[in-house]
Amino acid sequence: MPNIIQTELNFPALACDEENTNIQRMSIAYSIPEHVNSDISKINASSVMSKEEKQREIDIKLLNETKCHGYFFDYVPNMNFKHLFLETCNDTLETYILKYATEIDFQWTILQKICFQLVDSVAWLHQRDLYYDGRLHPRNIFIKTSDTQSKVKLQLSEKANPFHNLDTEYVNLWSGFIHSDLDKSVDEIAIQKDLVSVTILMFFIQSSGVHPFQITGSLHPAKWENYQCIQDQIKVGIYTLEALDRKCFCANENENCEETPCKYRLWVNMLAKDRTDTMLTELFNETKSYTKESSGKLMEHPFFWKTSTVLRFIENSSNYLKEADMTKKCLFGLGQSSNKGVIRIKKIPTAATQQSQVHQPWILNDVLLLKLKNNHTGIFNYLQEIPAWNDQKGAPFEKKNITNFYGLLTQIRNKSAHWNETTPCGEKAKEDLENMSFVAYNEMHAQLKFCLFWNIHFPELILYTWKHLKDVIAHH
Structure with a gap:
């Protein structure tokens, strides 16, 4: 499992005032190659380097040889800070779901926890008048894991990624097709786009990597050649939730499975399916008005209940x-x-x-x-x-x-x-x-x-x- 590090990198040349103690937080999702893990172990075992020297060498290794999956700043940089707080994450939501959630021994209850954190985070942002405006997708949501498998932390930026996303077609797959010429305010349209993104993302999470507007389960939403097909389905509002109808999740792959854990997961998926169907029907109907409280109301559905x-x-x-x-x-x-x-x-x-x-x-x-x-x-x-x-x-x-x-x-x-x-x-x-x-x-x-x-x-x-x-x- 990749490591999680938190450290402060000093950039005194960027400080406008020595008394300024502002901290700029940047989060990075990354993975560490095996040879880097081995090198880090050797550095930690060294008896000739001080603790500070070891940390500096490890930082260099991590910065130069790890694979970065994405990053964001919590606040748009204004160059008015003294320290850059670098916080690393294991995966983006996309890499986490596609890498782990499809495994037969994956602890699937984590998916429901991630959905809860997603809605809770977006509700928190909306209460503070912060909106992604359709730019919320699996590549700008980060996942932090720990050695305990059941502990997973989803992390959203307080502002949408300020950097240009070159793959705009990918972003459009998660924002739906909301007309901007409706008789609604800019904030209302932004909220509605975010709710579409949240609804699609919840299905993506709970189904272990399926987009509700895929024609078939074989389409992979992360592959460029599938973008247009999924986008066409979004424009006409045709979606399928069959990915949540699977009855057996154990090694037997039995459609008549009577295993209690499989029945439990099927029940939770049924609740998720109802939540998704209800929200997509409402959102694409485009007649209902949404406020910054709307995202929090999503958690009133039984899918989110203990x-x-x-x-x-x-x-x-x-x-x-x-x-x-x-x-x-x-x-x-x-x-x-x-x-x-x-x-x-x-x-x-x-x-x-x-x-x-x-x-x-x-x-x-x-x-x-x-x-x-x-x-x-x-x-x-x-x-x-x-x-x-x-x-x-x-x-x-x-x-x-x-x-x-x-x-x-x-x-x-x-x-x-x-x-x-x-x-x-x-x-x-x-x-x-x-x-x-x-x-x-x-x-x-x-x-x-x-x-x-x-x-x-x-x-x-x-x-x-x-x-x-x-x-x-x-x-x-």
Whole structure:
């Protein structure tokens, strides 16, 4: 892994005033050839050079023999500074995604973190009336990594790159096609262009290197020969988000993959796909007005939520629906099917049932319920369990028939509220959840895993609930 160095380079000849302590920060994305790493190790091991001499020799090596991927100044140079603060980064966003994110063992949750940092950074800039105005793209966004794989820092300049970008056609691939003759202010158009860039970049990140306006997945957005084809698609507003429909991400490459980590990633990708589709539809419609607060509002979408936020929204939604009128409850299946008694699952749904489920997303799929009952019996029984509230060991428990979103939301909320209570099914379910891994690391509390388990198996649950209740339920 390339090193990250931070040092001050003194240029006294550039100082207008000895009392001036202004510091100019310049960030560089670079990579170090193997032979340079070897030379640096030898310099550090030297016993005849002082610490300062070693650092000077290393700086010379880094400046002369590393491969620079790009750079920017945080402020437009005015020659009125005493020190140049040189901060190096490992990669541009483009090189990082194309080099690492396509690897089979890549910790994919990093992609969601980068998307969050991207939106958060742009929102911060917009609040200070700083806009990229369509010049935000993977080559002027830098990535800093550490020895810990999960720690990645995305870095944006406070101003767009002041240097001329010779590859203007590449820049246009990330700014969309926004008409400048609309009845909008200069700032409004700049904000809209930035939001187009952010939306396209989020898809590029989450899909591990695919541009939403590619005709096929084989097109590479970084190759010059593909620019015109992608640009033509942008002009007519035709995009495809199929790159996020991939179901299996493990070594098996199985379209019927049942691995929990793959289902988790598919669920997150589904949320990203909805966020992208909604934003591109709005942005290219060009009728909506955007303000400097618009970029921050992107993070209200469930794609940006932590699992704890998802659980909190489910709890609030269930509490709201409990007191809501029947019109709202019907949107989640109450009154559409019975939710009392012992669950009865048909092994093979009829054609009529399958057809109705297409138009009624709140109905839980019978085949999937049966599969979960067989493969995750403890967790399935715990969802249905209604405690008998007696101390008789081994006493039978009542079952709640869960057939729709209303019942699922209610039971997730009930289990969360009484998580620490001991029940016949609870101990087995919690043990199964503790041993279940959703990602490479296994640090999530079993209570959050329970919520996540039902969301990844019924991926429309949180998105459907949010779209119908976001105006009346806060997710914070």
